[in-house]
Amino acid sequence: MNFTSVQNIDSLQEWVKQALKIKKNPLKNKKLGKNKTLGMLFFNPSLRTRLSTQKAALNLGMNVMVMNFTNEGWTLEFEDGAIMNSGASEHIKEAAAVISQYCDIIAIRAFAGLKDKEKDNAETVLAGFIKYASVPIVNMEGCTGHPLQSLADAITMEEHKTEHKPKVVLTWAPHPRALPQAVPNSFVEMMQKQENMDFVITHPEGYELNPEITKDSKIEYDQDKAFENADFIYAKNWSNYTDYGKITNSDPNWTVSADKMKLTNNAKFMHCLPVRRNMIVTDEVIDSENSIVIEQANNRTYSAQLVLQKILKDAK
């Protein structure tokens, strides 16, 4: 069993319930991971994912080996049939097979390069490990998805659920650097699995996410309109998907401000973090009582723990 996409969640409602059960008693399954080893491979920086996934594994009694691939290991080759006479020292075929000898589960972070859409969509690193590893693979944010984050988001929304059918808005917001679409992609996929929520995506025209992911999710180009009566505002920047990896808009009017939040139904403010203050969201909003970003980060431990637990149980 791999966990590489929101699509691997067979029942979101069930998983959220199970994660909340883990949260109540995180050490209950401390024996499950005994003598099992999680290998965490980072091709990119990480704070929340690094620490929460490690914490989740420790809660399950697992051993953890963390490796920053970019400076601690060898440069990898991913192309089949490559004549390896230049930069790369090791082929993914060997790397994945070898690491599988030492780890019971391999977790991988490998961001989109944002230069080659096709290559990013192919999830070269993640797909290489899936293909050549002989143990389960966990996605700690790939090029096109960040399912551990979205699962944590679902857990957090469940904890703050409204009595009425909530309206959830994913809003684009400006950012000085070109960012991947991984987080919004997985959030959209996760929302599509929600059974009793209204979901709206809002972003400037031209900033459409991959239509194969958004499918028939509602898109509203007028942010103010989208915010009306919203119960959850999920802010996130992403770079242009059509004009791939480019920043074609940096309009500060899209920043989530207190005025914008006034349009909502006293909505909770969400973000996956790290967040650029006063770009994505004003201090006033993120520092308000309605901000649940730290709770989201906290739930990263339980989303990771649920996934690891399922994999460990599945392997028995």
Next chain:
Amino acid sequence: MNFTSVQNIDSLQEWVKQALKIKKNPLKNKKLGKNKTLGMLFFNPSLRTRLSTQKAALNLGMNVMVMNFTNEGWTLEFEDGAIMNSGASEHIKEAAAVISQYCDIIAIRAFAGLKDKEKDNAETVLAGFIKYASVPIVNMEGCTGHPLQSLADAITMEEHKTEHKPKVVLTWAPHPRALPQAVPNSFVEMMQKQENMDFVITHPEGYELNPEITKDSKIEYDQDKAFENADFIYAKNWSNYTDYGKITNSDPNWTVSADKMKLTNNAKFMHCLPVRRNMIVTDEVIDSENSIVIEQANNRTYSAQLVLQKILKDAK
């Protein structure tokens, strides 16, 4: 309970006694830290602190997550109200609050930049974590203090205590690079808590440490005179505090040599390490039987263990 300064030591004599008790039986409290997690965050290189603090946590049965913030995580913003449109990806507000979700204690190393005295004195990083974290903070060397080192120094001096009231000398010595004042600052503060020792600071004129720290500690500009009848010589370089962060003196006559040591009462030689041989101290002195620098390093484990143990007990 935080441990960020020598001023947090309520009774130095009592703490030293407790640390020596731990040293005799380091695994006695192996259950105290069970299922507790220490997060160690490094903004600067570290050898002794990295390994000894980790070892201390392991002796207490804790889990340890080590993170090199500069290359593994995100660049932090520390300014309130900043519009985060340039280098920094994450605000200390979120970072500290988030890490607090995964760790029971956070230990931080963040050296002085030595360019902006006011900023260094504000201990931006450490103070940011103290302000925004929700768990205890341990200082693994900040801009202006290194209390774990000074506690280890006190332990080491206790192990080598003389029958008479000892004379302890902190001497400046030359070094090719500009170094922070953290170690000498904390040593001075620690010595001010000693009840039955004579203490003298010796350094070239103009190399005065922060007078708010040295207070009425005795300063003697004549190194030879300071060394007379000394029982402990603690050597350390620091850069100029007045002409902030500058090297205004590199006089090799301040190097601790065998001839200088002859002026003392067969004094023990101490240094926090790493030490530049034949700059700070000659080979002859540091390789002599009177050198107790390795014992100091060894006691780093027990000073860290005492601090972690106190925090863990305090949290119960």
Next chain:
Amino acid sequence: MNFTSVQNIDSLQEWVKQALKIKKNPLKNKKLGKNKTLGMLFFNPSLRTRLSTQKAALNLGMNVMVMNFTNEGWTLEFEDGAIMNSGASEHIKEAAAVISQYCDIIAIRAFAGLKDKEKDNAETVLAGFIKYASVPIVNMEGCTGHPLQSLADAITMEEHKTEHKPKVVLTWAPHPRALPQAVPNSFVEMMQKQENMDFVITHPEGYELNPEITKDSKIEYDQDKAFENADFIYAKNWSNYTDYGKITNSDPNWTVSADKMKLTNNAKFMHCLPVRRNMIVTDEVIDSENSIVIEQANNRTYSAQLVLQKILKDAK
């Protein structure tokens, strides 16, 4: 007891037997390493060694502290009597003695620089730790040897032993970068300890390894002739030892191809990894059923575990 060279293996046959016993039940000695700490110090990149040695220590119940010396610690000085007024911040004398205070075993990786033959042959880093540490040292690949790899190779060959006396061939193969001789050196030394194997080294003329290591091992400059009737082909590049550290040959005819393998007695293909595909060996060969490179990597855990186990038992 140190483990720094194949020469530390008193009986190869006995060690291989013991390692295979460990492989059958890797957790049998989980209590042996309880409260013991392995310090792993890396001066160079590592994948297999990093993870397999860590895994071996975990199998023995040890604590592990991993440190990338080059960016996490201080630059070391190795020369006796040096006036440390330039790059290096800490002398090996202190570093080794200090780390010995926190670790029960120190494992070190420090590659050859390939610029100064005499310095590389002196194994500056490894020898420094051996001299100044007070705990056992394990070689995780030095300048001139990689004994944990060769022990794993011997284990792997034992698992694939032929009924007849096998012929083992170490063949040089081309590579775009200058590589150390550590792996072939240790392989040669290990083969010299094999009691019932024929051993041939093949490489272009001028690519002789250190004659003090090869001694009277057979050298055959005609690769085709060497491959005849071979049961094991061990491929490895190394840079020129005479014209030290230079690449004086990059002849693709030395690449191990399917045609070359046809000359053998259906030989197993071996390599220590990482391997440059279609430089050292063609895809066809390394992807064939006769390739046992992943098994070699797997046995790294058991060679490391045997060594750690012997050291731990020796220390009792």
